[in-house]
Amino acid sequence: MPKQIANENKVKLRLLLVWLILILGMFGLISRLYKLQVIGVIGKNEQHELAEEALKQRQYNLNPYIPRRPIIDRYNNTLALDRIVNTLYVHPIQFKHQKLEIAQALQTVLTEQKIDELLKKFDLKNTGVMIEDNLSESEANQIRSLRINKTPIDGLDLVNKYARFYPQENTVSDVIGYVQLDSRKGQAGLESSQEKLLARDPKVIQLIRDGKGNLIPLSNQQEIFWNFDDLKLQLTIALPLQRAARDALQEQMKEVDALRGAVIVMDVHDGSILAMVSEPSYDPNNYSQFDISLFKNWAISDLYEPGSTFKPINIALAFEAGVIDDNTSIIDTGKTMVDGWPILNHDFGEKGAHGNINLGQILQYSSNIGMIKIIERIKPSTYYEQLKKLGLEQITGIDLPGEVAGKLKDKNVFTRANIESATASFGQGFSVTPLKILQLQAAIANGGKLVTPHVVKGLIDPKGKYHWQPELKTKQVFAPKIAHKVLKLMETVVTEGSGQSAQVEGYRIAGKTGTAQKASPRGGYLPNAKITSFVAIVPVDNPRYAMIVVVDEPKKPYSFGSTVAAPIAQKVLNSLLFQEKIPPSN
Amino acid sequence: MQSRSRQVTPLKGKKRVSSNSTKPRKSVTPISKKRQTNKVSMIESLESRRSKIPGWLKSFKILENSSSFLAFCLICSSLGIYGWIVLTQQTWSQQYRNLENLQRQERDFTVTSETIKNQLAEETKIKETDLIAPTPEQTIFLKSSNSRPLKSANQELETNNFQPIKLPLGY
Known part of the structure; x- marks a missing residue:
């Protein structure tokens, strides 16, 4: 019997041991589970990594490529x-x-x-x-x-x-x-x-x-x-016009062996740009193969002396100052001396003095002497203020990067000597961007308002609704009557004067040629280097578009605004008038 | 010894008692008889208890029934919801793939059409193609006709007075 009891005890002990092991194991498992499930997920110790690990396995960071808007x-x-x-x-x-x-x-x-x-x-x-x-x-x-x-x-x-x-x-x-x-x-x-x-x-x-x-x-x-x-x-760009402008510019630049060129066409009422071309250009799909200097748009980032294309603006300023009227006529001697500097008309060699000429003829012949005589009637300080008011030293505010403001001389320098006003009267001695000149021409076309040039029309959805549009400023710089008078004078440049090669049959076009010396970076002017330009406004009866064509350093002989830039303008005008469905004026 | 051992075994396991129940019980000692009577009395007392189920137990029973019904409903609905979730997921990823595909096709389409447009434009530069840029000279501009006053609807009705067609009766 005692043996039996001892055996029973042994069995009990074993049972107890097994029970203990199982219970301990169970507690172990529970505590592990608690660690993994509770502490591991919500705790702040290193076990927190488990939660992250789990999340990593489940979660997928979708980087949906958000494309740039087209x-x-x-x-x-x-x-x-x-x-x-x-x-x-x-x-x-x-x-x-x-x-x-x-x-x-x-x-x-x-x-x-x-x-x-x-x-x-x-x-x-x-x-x-x-x-x-x-x-x-x-x-x-x-x-x-x-x-x-x-x-x-x-x-x-x-x-x-x-x-x-x-x-x-x-x-x-x-x-x-x-x-x-x-x-x-x-x-x-x-x-x-x-x-x-x-x-x-x-x-x-x-x-x-x-x-x-x-x-x-x-x-x-x-x-x-x-x-x-x-x-x-x-x-606001019109692709077909842009293409036509680039083709016309490229062709002419090849013809006259020019350094570079630019064409801008703008709506005069709201400043929207329909075409903006500068050459040479680059293919943005393979930008790395092109010179870095091509990436800036020189029509807005480089300054030039506008030359004769600024004459209509000066006429408007003279009207504003009240020093001329519709019947004003000037005796053009063909050549004059200002502060000891000789100044000639560009055609003095062939035609000599033009004699008594009216305002229209001053623009038609692009008479420097005529302009000097008009501007000298304005007090230099007043004239300087007028130029400042045009915003020559301010950017136009176009929505493209790298725009540069024009440069006027210091007021003291400008007003001290007569030569400053005299050179400014035919658009030299200060520098602006081609875009600024276009903005000023547009002011003549639209009744005297400086509009903000822009290329962005807005963010549009597929239904044609705009979700964002730019806010644009305008500023009145000329009286509407004066602007209209100058526009009429500019029309005679195309009908009778130097701008005839820009004529499009059936349409009333106002324009002005420009051939300016190029300022040297070291001061003075570069010999034999000139910049030819043409500005145009169509149609005169109801002005809607202004255009500027600038061709820099044409090397072919007899290169002028009238022979180099105006023919480009004519081609672009043809495309513009066709594409915008503008009927002939008569 | 044998009879003794037989007496012991039924005490240890009830099964044996039931299995040996076919054998005559008369030889069994009064002790087992006593046990039998005890058993009967126990059963009786149990039966009497069942007939008097207390209210709280009843309510527990109801609770059990209703909760199992609820559990059943919940299981069903959770299965349903699970199925629905799986379905939405599938549809969602399918539709997302579809969207991506359509976007890709749209891009492809735009790229191709614009490239063709550019190619055509480039080709016009080649003189042999005989393509020229359109000018207003080649365009016919039509003068808009003078605006005609709109006729009122009543007038139109008057002019278009319906006249019954006379058909022969015997037709």
């Missing part, structure tokens, strides 16, 4: 948009077909690559050999669907990224600029100045993945997808 012109032609480009890499180690077969298959899509070159590339490395960059989406799809003996090709890797594409190449590049490929930041033109309107906010969307790897939307973030705006940045 840019369209006033007729909805696309000027810039984002597209996916693919880079093809191969991993030869993963090849399951013969290298030659793969090269042959790839060559059917990558037609520019040669088979032996492809084979050489396959031998370079075991993995990650870059074969081709900038493949379009359709090319990438073709590569994806390549088959050898009906089996897909292993070891091909397509990596996609977004790149800005400019289908019109260099046509609008001076206005639009380009986007840096890696940083995706706008670097020139509108891409740079309108970054806020173009770049949508980059948003990282966190999504949860289910067991199958499908994405689960989180309710509050869903809005981002559906409110994904489809706005486009619409410009």
Whole structure:
């Protein structure tokens, strides 16, 4: 019996031990579970990593590529948009077909690559050999669907990224600029100045993945997808006119062997720019292959002495000052001395003195002497104030980057000697941008208002509703009556004077030629270097558009505003009048 | 010894008692008889208790029934909701893929059409194509006709007075 009792005790002890082990194990498990599930998730110790770890596995940071907004012109032609480009890499180690077969298959899509070159590339490395960059989406799809003996090709890797594409190449590049490929930041033109309107906010969307790897939307973030705006940045640019202007400019520049040129066409009433071309230009799709100096638009960032195209403005200022009237006539001696400096008319050598001429003839002959005699009637300090009031020293406020304000001499310097007013009377001795001259010409056309030139019309949705439009300022600088008088005088330049080569049959066109010496950076003027220009306003009976053409340093002999710039203006006017459906004046 | 051992075994396990119940019980000692009578009295007392179920137990029973019904409903609805969630997820990811696809196609389409446009424009520069830029000279401008006063609807009705067509009766 005692043996039996001892046995029973042993069994009890064993049971107790087993029970203890199980209970301890259970507590262990519970405490571990508590650590993992409670402390690990909500605690602040290192166990918190578990929660992050779990989240990492489930959560998927969707970086939905938020493309920059496309840019369209006033007729909805696309000027810039984002597209996916693919880079093809191969991993030869993963090849399951013969290298030659793969090269042959790839060559059917990558037609520019040669088979032996492809084979050489396959031998370079075991993995990650870059074969081709900038493949379009359709090319990438073709590569994806390549088959050898009906089996897909292993070891091909397509990596996609977004790149800005400019289908019109260099046509609008001076206005639009380009986007840096890696940083995706706008670097020139509108891409740079309108970054806020173009770049949508980059948003990282966190999504949860289910067991199958499908994405689960989180309710509050869903809005981002559906409110994904489809706005486009619409410009005031008219692509066909822009193209016509560039073609005309390029052709003439080649003809006269010019350094550079610019054409701007603007609506005189609201300052919207229909065409803005500067040459030489660059293709924003391959910006890295061009000289960095081309990335600025010289029509707004470089100063020049406007020369005779400023004469109509001076006439308006003289009207404003009350020193001339409709019947004023001047005796043009062809040549004069101011402060000991000889000043001649450009045609003094051929025609000598013009004699008694009226205001219209001063502009028609582009008489320097006539202008000097008009401006000397205004007190130099008054004249200086008038020039300042035109905003020559201020930027026009165009929505493009890099605009430079014009330069007037210091008031003391300007008023001390008569030569300053005299040279300013025919548009020399101060410098402005071509755009500023256009703005002033537009003021003559629109009844004396300085409008703000701009190229951005607004952010437009697919239904044609504007979501943002620029606020533009205007400033009255001439009385409407005076502006109208000057416009009529300018019309005679095209009908009878130096601007005849800009005439478009049936239309009343006002214009003014300009041929100015080029100021040397070291002071004085460069010999044999001139800048020819032409300004035009159409139609005179109901002015709507102003245009400026500037051709810098034409090397061909007999290059003047009338022979170089005016013919370009005529071509552009032809396109403008046709495209804007403006009926003939008579 | 055998009879003794038989007596012991039924005490240890009830099963044995039931299995040996076919055998005559008369030889069994009075002790087992006593137990039997005890058992009967226990059953009786249980039966009498069942007939008097207390109210709280009843309410527990109701609670149990209703809660199991509720649990059933909840399980059903949670299954439904789960299914719905899975379905929405699937639809969502499908539609998202669809959206991406459409966006890609739109981009492709724009790129192609604009590139073609540019190519065409570039080709016009080549003299052999005989394409020239349009000018207002080649355009016909039509003068807008003088605006005619609108006729009122009543007048129109008067002029278009309906006249019944005379058809022969025998037609």
